[in-house]
Amino acid sequence: MSATEAFSRQSVYFDTLEEKHRVLTYLRAQVRAHVRRFIEPGDFMLELNAGTGLDALYWVKRGVRVHATDAAEGMLKQLHQKKEYSSAGRMTVEYLDFTRIEHLQYKGFSYVFSNFGGLNCTANLEAVMDGLMPFLAAEATITWVLMPPFCLREALKLLRGRWRYASRRWRGHTTAHLEGVHFPVYYHAPGKVKRLFQSYGFETVALEAMSLLYPLPEEEEWAKKHPLLTRWCSYLDSKLRHRMPWAAWGDHYIITARRKKQYACV
Numbered sequence: 001m002s003a004t005e006a007f008s009r010q011s012v013y014f015d016t017l018e019e020k021h022r023v024l025t026y027l028r029a030q031v032r033a034h035v036r037r038f039i040e041p042g043d044f045m046l047e048l049n050a051g052t053g054l055d056a057l058y059w060v061k062r063g064v065r066v067h068a069t070d071a072a073e074g075m076l077k078q079l080h081q082k083k084e085y086s087s088a089g090r091m092t093v094e095y096l097d098f099t100r101i102e103h104l105q106y107k108g109f110s111y112v113f114s115n116f117g118g119l120n121c122t123a124n125l126e127a128v129m130d131g132l133m134p135f136l137a138a139e140a141t142i143t144w145v146l147m148p149p150f151c152l153r154e155a156l157k158l159l160r161g162r163w164r165y166a167s168r169r170w171r172g173h174t175t176a177h178l179e180g181v182h183f184p185v186y187y188h189a190p191g192k193v194k195r196l197f198q199s200y201g202f203e204t205v206a207l208e209a210m211s212l213l214y215p216l217p218e219e220e221e222w223a224k225k226h227p228l229l230t231r232w233c234s235y236l237d238s239k240l241r242h243r244m245p246w247a248a249w250g251d252h253y254i255i256t257a258r259r260k261k262q263y264a265c266v
């Protein structure tokens with residue numbers, strides 16, 4: 001069984017999970033603040049692995065036209081059921097496996113967005129870029145949120161003797177277990193992704209870490225118990241997360257690239 005089967009099963013309570021989850025709320029706000037630096041109200045966004053559409057609806061409300069896609073039927077069902085979706089107007093939804101982008105209902109996307117590690121479900125980001133290229137506008141921007149192969153906060157668990165957990169990313173891949181489904185997860189180093197973007201004529205314009213020292217999503221209880229320490233970690237993150245090597249050492253990182261004008265061919 002696959003990642004999308006696992007996420008389909010999780011889809012029924014996906015939004016509820018996040019509602020009162022301080023860490024996830026904080027992290028999603030960080031991603032949105034990052035994207036707001038680059039997106040414009042008239043943009044046409046293709047969202048890959050959009051899940052239940054939490055971000056898609058957020059961007060639509062801010063004047064962006066969004067085509068939200070995912071390959072988990074359960075996620076798409078949740079999205080279709082949302083009242084805001086039917087009244088959103090500027091939003092469309094399509095089933096799409098990002099490893100097989102051959103046809104899409106639309107083209108001319110000026111922004112491609114993928115949040116919270118959806119693209120860590122594939123080892124082959126080249127296939128994703130290959131698939132995307134015919135559908136992009138001349139001056140397209142890409143923002144992906146990915147998990148890197150080294151996470152400082154996880155590595156620090158070595159001090160507590162949690163060797164397996166601390167080192168689980170270091171081989172570059174692992175097996176995730178969600179909703180009774182096992183599926184492979186692949187970690188992508190920011191340097192590799194930068195080179196990939198470069199080879200398709202994109203220049204990386206921003207890179208920042210998420211949960212460098214700030215708690216990981218699974219450390220919600222720790223964050224609740226230690227609000228001052230959590231705030232302090234948030235402060236330190238804000239000072240370090242844009243600088244190398246820290247930018248590459250978070251639980252996730254946000255990377256944004258823009259197509260250089262001389263490569264534009266649409």
Ligand SMILES: C[S@@+](CC[C@H](N)C(=O)[O-])C[C@H]1O[C@@H](n2cnc3c(N)ncnc32)[C@H](O)[C@@H]1O
Nearest residue numbers: 007049050051070071072097098115116118121
């Ligand atoms: C952690 S969830 C994130 C969902 C959403 N981006 C968010 O931030 O709430 C990962 C998503 O990736 C999707 N996904 C996994 N493999 C996929 C694939 N091959 N094609 C498209 N979507 C995929 C899953 O169905 C799931 O919705």
